[in-house]
Amino acid sequence: MGLKGQCAPVERQAGGRLKHPSDGRTTLVGPSGSAPFLWRRRLDETMTWAELFDRAERWDVDEEDVTDALARQREADADE
Amino acid sequence: MSSDSETSDAPDPSRIVAGADVLAADVLVGGPARAALDHVRSHSWLDLVASDHLLDDAEAVIAELADDELADDWRDRIERERVSVEHPPGDQPALASAYRGDAAHVLSFDDELGSVETAARLQGRIAMSVRHPKAFDAVFDAASLYDAVVGGEYPGPDRDPRE
Numbered sequence: 001m002g003l004k005g006q007c008a009p010v011e012r013q014a015g016g017r018l019k020h021p022s023d024g025r026t027t028l029v030g031p032s033g034s035a036p037f038l039w040r041r042r043l044d045e046t047m048t049w050a051e052l053f054d055r056a057e058r059w060d061v062d063e064e065d066v067t068d069a070l071a072r073q074r075e076a077d078a079d080e
Numbered sequence: 081m082s083s084d085s086e087t088s089d090a091p092d093p094s095r096i097v098a099g100a101d102v103l104a105a106d107v108l109v110g111g112p113a114r115a116a117l118d119h120v121r122s123h124s125w126l127d128l129v130a131s132d133h134l135l136d137d138a139e140a141v142i143a144e145l146a147d148d149e150l151a152d153d154w155r156d157r158i159e160r161e162r163v164s165v166e167h168p169p170g171d172q173p174a175l176a177s178a179y180r181g182d183a184a185h186v187l188s189f190d191d192e193l194g195s196v197e198t199a200a201r202l203q204g205r206i207a208m209s210v211r212h213p214k215a216f217d218a219v220f221d222a223a224s225l226y227d228a229v230v231g232g233e234y235p236g237p238d239r240d241p242r243e
Contacts, residue, residue: 001183004097046156052107053114053120055153059146061108063101067189070101 091208094229095127095163095183096120097176100137102187102213103130106156116187116213119220121161121241125230129181130162134173178208186210195241 047055098106098117105113120126135158143151161225167176174193178186188194194210211219223234 046160047153048243049157052150052157053110053242055150056108056146056223058147061106063109063111063113063144063189065145066101066105066108068143069144070137071102073100073137073140075102 091184099188103138104141105179114215118241122237
């Protein structure tokens, strides 16, 4: 698709995300005509902390999960 | 501050480093990590210091426990706010970020990082405190810190920590 604004054209991906070709960043948009508005907004603004926290709630993560994942990350780095 | 600035004997009390575990828990869990970092987000005169290595670790944890999209968006956001420092790849990212960035506070869930032994080992080199975010939240005194860093009467938070 070819939404045109102040930037290079974007392409729609599966799941309704728009991908910006210049940096590969994708943005989740609604199913209808709200997409261009949302895309222009996201070009200028990163997500708010409230938006990030709201999105993260769908994953049931606790502190132990985080420390375990970081330990695995460090082990993988050490193995490389 | 430039990324290759010299360190000093007296770290800056307005500069704070959150370990990768605390950064990831802030967005994924909430609780003490979010409470501690809300203090930073609420005050424009406090700085969050982080190297690329530190953010890489946190981003990888977020991507593993959530997904790449959330990790990407978190990275975009945190890049706007952090004071960037550089350190060699093999260094412990949180401690090295604090050392290179003259930060007085390091937040971590890692007991070993915050242990008395570690503090003693670092004493001769770095005058920083390593605390669990719950402990940092408990002792954080915005008014006295504002007086020390900025000077004058504390006007209250000057930023929305959810914006």
